[in-house]
Amino acid sequence: MTLAISVENLVYRYSNGREALRNVSLDVETGRTVALIGKNGAGKTTLAKHLNGLLKPTSGRVIVAGIDASKRSASEMARVVGYVFQNPEDQLFGQSVFEEVAFGPKNLGMSGEEIERQTEQALSMVGLLSCISEHPYDMTYGQRKMLCLASVLAMDPAVVVMDEPNAGQDYHGMRLLASVIDRLKRMGKTTVIITHDMELVARECERAALMGDGELIAYDATRQVLSDPSRLSLSNVRPPQVTRLAITLSRLGVRRDIMTVEEMTEFLVESKRKTA
Amino acid sequence: MVANAIMVSDLSFRYLSRSDWALDGITLQVLDNEFLGITGPSGAGKSTFCLSLNGLIPHVIEGTMRGNVLVKGLDTLKSEVSQLSSFVGIVFQDPRSQLTGSAMTVEEEVAFGLQNLGVSRGAMRDRIREALDAVGLLGFETRQPFELSGGEQQRLSLATAIAMRPQIMVLDEPTELLDPEGAVSVMSAVHSIHQRYRMTTLLVSNQPEILLQYAKKICILNKGRVASIDSPQEFSRKVGVAEKLGVRHTQVAQLAYLLDEKGFWSGDYPLDERQAAETIGRQFFGG
Numbered sequence: 001m002t003l004a005i006s007v008e009n010l011v012y013r014y015s016n017g018r019e020a021l022r023n024v025s026l027d028v029e030t031g032r033t034v035a036l037i038g039k040n041g042a043g044k045t046t047l048a049k050h051l052n053g054l055l056k057p058t059s060g061r062v063i064v065a066g067i068d069a070s071k072r073s074a075s076e077m078a079r080v081v082g083y084v085f086q087n088p089e090d091q092l093f094g095q096s097v098f099e100e101v102a103f104g105p106k107n108l109g110m111s112g113e114e115i116e117r118q119t120e121q122a123l124s125m126v127g128l129l130s131c132i133s134e135h136p137y138d139m140t141y142g143q144r145k146m147l148c149l150a151s152v153l154a155m156d157p158a159v160v161v162m163d164e165p166n167a168g169q170d171y172h173g174m175r176l177l178a179s180v181i182d183r184l185k186r187m188g189k190t191t192v193i194i195t196h197d198m199e200l201v202a203r204e205c206e207r208a209a210l211m212g213d214g215e216l217i218a219y220d221a222t223r224q225v226l227s228d229p230s231r232l233s234l235s236n237v238r239p240p241q242v243t244r245l246a247i248t249l250s251r252l253g254v255r256r257d258i259m260t261v262e263e264m265t266e267f268l269v270e271s272k273r274k275t276a
Numbered sequence: 277m278v279a280n281a282i283m284v285s286d287l288s289f290r291y292l293s294r295s296d297w298a299l300d301g302i303t304l305q306v307l308d309n310e311f312l313g314i315t316g317p318s319g320a321g322k323s324t325f326c327l328s329l330n331g332l333i334p335h336v337i338e339g340t341m342r343g344n345v346l347v348k349g350l351d352t353l354k355s356e357v358s359q360l361s362s363f364v365g366i367v368f369q370d371p372r373s374q375l376t377g378s379a380m381t382v383e384e385e386v387a388f389g390l391q392n393l394g395v396s397r398g399a400m401r402d403r404i405r406e407a408l409d410a411v412g413l414l415g416f417e418t419r420q421p422f423e424l425s426g427g428e429q430q431r432l433s434l435a436t437a438i439a440m441r442p443q444i445m446v447l448d449e450p451t452e453l454l455d456p457e458g459a460v461s462v463m464s465a466v467h468s469i470h471q472r473y474r475m476t477t478l479l480v481s482n483q484p485e486i487l488l489q490y491a492k493k494i495c496i497l498n499k500g501r502v503a504s505i506d507s508p509q510e511f512s513r514k515v516g517v518a519e520k521l522g523v524r525h526t527q528v529a530q531l532a533y534l535l536d537e538k539g540f541w542s543g544d545y546p547l548d549e550r551q552a553a554e555t556i557g558r559q560f561f562g563g
Contacts, residue, residue: 039455040427086426086453087372138293141369142318167452168369170317170482172522196455199527236457241485242527245549245556252561261527265534268560272540 003063004030004159004190005051010060012046012214020046022214023060028207030158033181033191035201035222038211039236044194045086047211048161051192053077065158079108082152086163086194088144091151092136097128100136100147104155122154125183127176141168149180160184161192166200178204198240202226202259210235227257280346281444281476282306282329287343288500289324289333298324300500301343306478311470313491314480317522320497322480323369326448329478330364331357348443362393365442369449371429374436375421382408382424382432383417389440407439410465412458426453431462438469444476451486459483463490484526488512488547496523512545528552 005028012021021043028034036044049055050062053074062069065080085091094100101122105115123129126146131139136147145168152160165177181204184191193205201208201222208225210218212235218225226232226239229247238244246258253271258264282305289299299321306312316322327333331352334341345352347364368374379385386404395403408414411431416424421432430453437445447466451459467490470477481487487494487508494511496503498521506514515533518525528546532555535541542559546552 040453040458041425042455045425087370089372140318164453168318168449170522171519171524173318174524196453196459198456233457236455238456238460240527241549242531245528245531245552248549248553249556249561252557261530261534264531265538268535268556269538269540272560 002030003027004032004065005192006061006063007047007050008061008063010047010050010062011058012043012050012055013058020214021050024211024214024216025060026209026216026219028190028192030190031185031188032207033185033193033205035205035208036192036194036211037196037198037201037208037225037232037235037237038217041213042211042235043214044211045163046214048083048163048192048194051077051159051161052081052083054083078104078155078157080157081159081161082155082157084145084148084152084160084162084165086167088136088141088148091148092144094136096132097123097134097136097139097147098132101151101154104151108155118154118156122150125153125180126150142170142173145169146173146176149177153180157189159190159192161194163194164196165193166195166197174200196237198226198237198243202240202243210237223257223259226259279308280305281308281310281348282478283344283346284328285344285346287325287328287345288341289321289328290340291324292338294339297500298339299328302497302500302502304495304502304505306476309474309476311467311477311479311490311492313487313494314478314497315482315484315487315494315523316497316503319499321500322497323448324500325497326366326368326446326478326480328352329360329444329446330366331355331360332366363443364446365437365440365444366446367433367437367448367450369452371426371433371453374433375429379421381418382413382421385421385432386436386439389436393440403439403441404435407435410438410469411435411462412465427455427458430454431458434462434466438466441473442475444478445470446478446480448480449482450479451481451483459486466490482524484518484524484529485548488526488529496521508547509544512547515545 007026010021010024013019038044051064053069053072057070069077101119102115105118126149205222208222226243229239242261242264243259246254247256250256284302284304287299287302288297290297314322328345335357376388379388390400411434413431434450451462463486493505495505512529515525515529528549532541532545
């Protein structure tokens with residue numbers, strides 16, 4: 001397996017001396033979907049901004065898709081790393097949805113036809129093709145977040161980083177987001193998702209990195225990370241509700257690491273069959 | 277007799293730039309001291325509804341309004357925003373839109389609204405402390421508001437509203453950017469302040485766990501209309517309806533629903549994992 005992301009002993013210190021990242025090391029294999037979880041201020045976004053060269057390490061190394069991100073500008077890194085910001089207002093500037101999404105492909109030097117194709121494909125992935133001529137500021141917050149995602153997808157980057165993509169999304173938005181993530185998986189993309197939504201992590205991410213106070217507390221298979229409430233609690237995270245239920249029921253023989261409603265349903269129905 | 281804090285009759289609103297109605301005939305009463313949860317898909321009109329409660333709609337935001345909103349007996353059409361704002365506090369979804377921009381510190385940010393209310397200096401200190409404590413920002417007094425993280429700014433805008441102790445508190449997705457335990461602790465602080473000051477509270481949220489834990493009634497808005505108003509017990513059974521409307525539901529309610537479909541659930545649906553564990557223990561493990 002090749003590595004899409006290799007972070008080695010990364011330290012980042014603000015100008016006031018505060019250490020935002022302390023010796024973080026983590027590798028992500030190509031094609032994986034990884035969650036970055038942990039409390040507010042844990043350093044998740046700071047770490048993610050090193051992946052596309054927006055921040056430069058105080059010390060340590062960050063290699064993304066074989067490129068040393070500490071030596072390249074953010075605009076050079078944009079060809080390989082698509083970054084979807086937490087706040088759409090930090091990203092959006094276009095006068096129309098089309099213009100917004102076409103900007104990236106244009107900058108990459110694609111032909112007119114290609115630009116149109118990439119733009120339409122990206123918009124259809126996030127369910128916004130019908131809004132192509134609207135003004136971004138007439139859209140809801142959730143739609144603007146999806147628009148940011150589309151503008152990143154249109155550039156077809158090898159690595160996609162999403163900072164709280166689920167904020168402002170309703171149930172349909174969440175389903176759409178899950179389908180985009182699934183599609184990225186099938187396309188062999190590497191995806192890093194910063195989120196507080198553990199249901200999303202349980203469903204979509206193969207591995208989870210738990211951060212706290214600038215350090216990596218745990219980095220393991222999602223099931224391992226989410227079924228350890230006392231470790232999660234070190235960084236203000238709770239397992240998904242159904243996992244908390246499983247842990248409570250573990251004294252009755254229920255598996256502690258159940259992560260989805262479907263898994264729990266299956267487990268309970270099966271145990272009923274066995275006793276019948 | 278319990279009075280109505282808010283009476284909304286046949287309220288409709290269309291933004292100037294839009295052809296469709298964001299609110300389309302909402303009729304709703306909120307009693308004094310009630311805790312009402314509001315949920316619904318994107319575009320249902322939740323935020324628009326919030327803006328109509330302190331007069332920002334129709335006085336500041338341009339568009340066409342029909343119907344009436346009475347807040348503590350005052351007709352928002354005939355009252356000024358400044359007057360309504362003195363007893364209706366709103367915390368918006370995007371915390372940055374709420375910062376004054378002129379306060380250099382977290383403490384000044386919270387003090388700003390209190391100065392406008394004419395609160396004395398001594399009382400102000402107590403209120404600022406109480407509000408910062410409630411949202412977990414004690415120790416942040418001298419930090420600059422614009423340097424805070426998104427989650428911290430969200431806590432700060434809640435603190436500014438809490439400090440003003442409005443009779444009616446309107447919260448538009450106030451914990452979306454908070455980490456999971458942070459969201460729980462901030463909401464439990466909001467709930468205790470709601471009880472301590474008998475503050476009528478409206479909470480817009482797409483986090484059903486939080487709604488079921490704190491709201492006495494839960495309203496689903498859809499396409500600018502009231503789709504339903506339920507007790508938590510009634511709402512917990514609406515898994516199918518929620519899915520159809522695009523409203524998120526709790527995992528334990530979804531579990532009860534799936535087991536119920538297979539004939540493995542009887543009785544109420546659980547409001548939280550503790551109730552789910554009790555029922556499952558009894559129905560599946562005989563204990």
